[in-house]
Amino acid sequence: MADLQLSADEEMVERLLDAAARGDLGQVSSVLSRAPSLIDRTGSRGWTALMFGARNGHYDVVKELLDRGCDRFSVNASSQTAYDISKFWGHGHVCRLLGRTDAPGENYFGRETxxxxxxxxxxxxxxxxxxxxxxxxxxxxxxxxxxxxxxxxxxxxxxxxxxxxxxxxxxxxxxxxxxxxxxxxxxxxxxxxxxSRQADExxxxxxxxxxxxxxxxxxxxxxxxxxxxxxxxxxxxxxxxxxxxxxxxxxxxxxxxxxxxxxYSFCSTCGGGTRLEDGGYKRSCLNAECPSLRGVHNTCYPRVDPVVIMLVIHPDGQQCLLGRKKMFPAGMFSCLAGFVEPGETLEEAVRRETQEESGVKVGRVQYVSCQPWPMPSSLMIGCLAIAVTTDIRVDENEIEEARWFSRQQVMDSLLDGAQRVLTVPPRQTIAHQLIKHWIGMNANL
The missing domain is CATH 3.90.79 (Nucleoside Triphosphate Pyrophosphohydrolase)
Structure with missing residues (x-):
């Protein structure tokens, strides 16, 4: 009988963990209403329902588990809390719900309201x-x-x-x-x-x-x-x-x-007219013979253009490379950036664009964060890149000037009242956030 009872408990635990991982709030509530003692039970690797909900960014599930009194500080087999897991996967809204103030940075235009x-x-x-x-x-x-x-x-x-x-x-x-x-x-x-909501409501x-x-x-x-x-x-x-x-x-x-x-109001495959579908997230060709109606095609879904934007760090760790375009206000410098080409990795795009615009070669590339940029529809992929050469040869078709700035000069550009040798883009831009990220890092990269 004890074995049967254990088997039934294990089955309920698996149902709870699976529902938490999938974000099935109704199932999570149903299981815990019948067996509240299972709330902190673990499955493989010592993961609780809270950890699975945090892993997949299921805000409502995490809130329900917290409201029911789960242990938010329990750790799995890798000594990770639910917060550690949600932070690693970039779920800032869940991190804040778990009561931590050091949640992952959230770039402007990036909040999922x-x-x-x-x-x-x-x-x-x-x-x-x-x-x-x-x-x-x-x-x-x-x-x-x-x-x-x-x-x-x-x-x-x-x-x-x-x-x-x-x-x-x-x-x-x-x-x-x-x-x-x-x-x-x-x-x-x-x-x-x-x-307190009525059952028949x-x-x-x-x-x-x-x-x-x-x-x-x-x-x-x-x-x-x-x-x-x-x-x-x-x-x-x-x-x-x-x-x-x-x-x-x-x-x-x-x-x-x-x-x-x-x-893209016309079909990019045959030039015919199109109609809106899927709540505005698809355009289908009206030409029944169009190849876009057969097989998988990316021409009928909203386009997003990936752009790498990088703060290039001097080999000494104490300077960064910033450039300016002719259209910038006087004295403003920003991170270098460029579109990712077909068949190109993000790392290679960073290296290619940096060398094309400034003549500087970089080695190690580290991803930091990204930002949707709706002018018109880009995804700005923010990186740090470590330079292996320092001589600057500006491609004047891209930018008009590029310079190495010291850490102190860049810090002064962010402080009110400081004597500045440059200004940086506003805080809403990922360029600004990359610069702040570097300033806050240890100089030994």
Whole structure:
């Protein structure tokens, strides 16, 4: 009998761990409601349900386990806590939930405010119901510029831009036009249902968000904002950097997909017309004979362009290489960068671009972090690179000047009131974050 009981317990533990790994909140809650003592039981390698949830970034599962009193400090066979695991895999939102302040750095435009709910993109009935729901949020983009308001102000009186959140009735006239592009962005992240909720009370879908893109003059939508002033920013590289971290993440997703639609309205295989599918995440050719309709093709899905951006470190560890383009403000220097070519590794792209732009050869390359950059749709892959030569020969087609700067000079550029020999890009850019990352490192790389 004892063996049978042990077998039943083990089966329940496996169900709990599997559900936590998959992010099945309902199953996790069901198992623990029947057997709460299993919450800290381990499977292979000494992993608990909390560790599996943290490994895969399942915020709701981790929160449920914490609310039920799991041991957040237990360690696995490799002496790793759930926090250690979530930090290694880059799940900053889970790290913060676990109560640690040294979570992985989060670059601007990178915050995942919404649950993209990609499995729902092909569910036309569900999407149609969400389009007309009273709590659905629409973001309006005119020529890739989001409608914002300036009703709030930061300290010092400077205007702060906020996204205008519209309802279905406000955008209905645009949705009826064939040239309008509609993209499903996801749903708001919500806490798990309260235990006090009635058993017969059906769970409600969280509010859905959509992006509406138009190339038409949308000035008529600027009225009706009450006391707030509405506008469509025209300087995306400057104005979009004033949004909050939460809203910047949504804009990065929406603007990148809308930019793809604006550039790929025709089939890139045969030149025929296309139609939108999958909630705005696919364009299918209308030509039944088009090769893109057979087999696997990447021409009908949103494009993301990988870009390496690197801070090149002098062999002495005390200097870094920065360059400037003619378009930069006077005195500004930044990290070198360039597009990854087909069939090229990130490391080789870093080495090639550095040598092409500055003449400096680099050896070791270390990945640091990445940043979505929705102008129009790039993924900035941030790296540190260790130079093996130091002579600079600038390719003036790419940049106009490149120089080695000392650690102290770079530190001064980040301090208010310090005497500066250069300025660096704003904090919202990954270049700024790479520079800060290097400043905070030990000089012995």
């Amino acid at each position: 919404l649950d993209r709910l990609s499995a729902r993109r092909t569910d036309q009935a569900w999407l149609e119901a969400r389009r007309t729901a009273a709590d659905t949020v629409y973001l309006l983009f005119s020529k890739l510029s989001p409608m914002v308001s300036t009703s709030c102000r930061r300290q010092g009186g400077q205007p702060e831009l906020r996204l205008c959140r519209l309802g279905h009735d406000a955008v209905k006239p645009l949705l009826q036009k064939p040239s309008t592009v509609l993209v499903f962005l996801g749903v708001e992240r919500t806490d798990p249902p309260s235990p 059906a769970p409600r879908d969280p509010p859905a968000w959509f992006a509406v893109g138009t190339e038409e003059d949308a000035d008529e939508f600027l009225a009706g904002g009450g006391e707030e002033k509405r506008l469509f920013p025209r300087s995306s590289h400057r104005d979009l950097l004033t949004l909050s971290e939460d809203e910047a993440g949504v804009v990065a997703q929406a603007r990148s997909v809308l930019a793809w639609h604006s550039r």
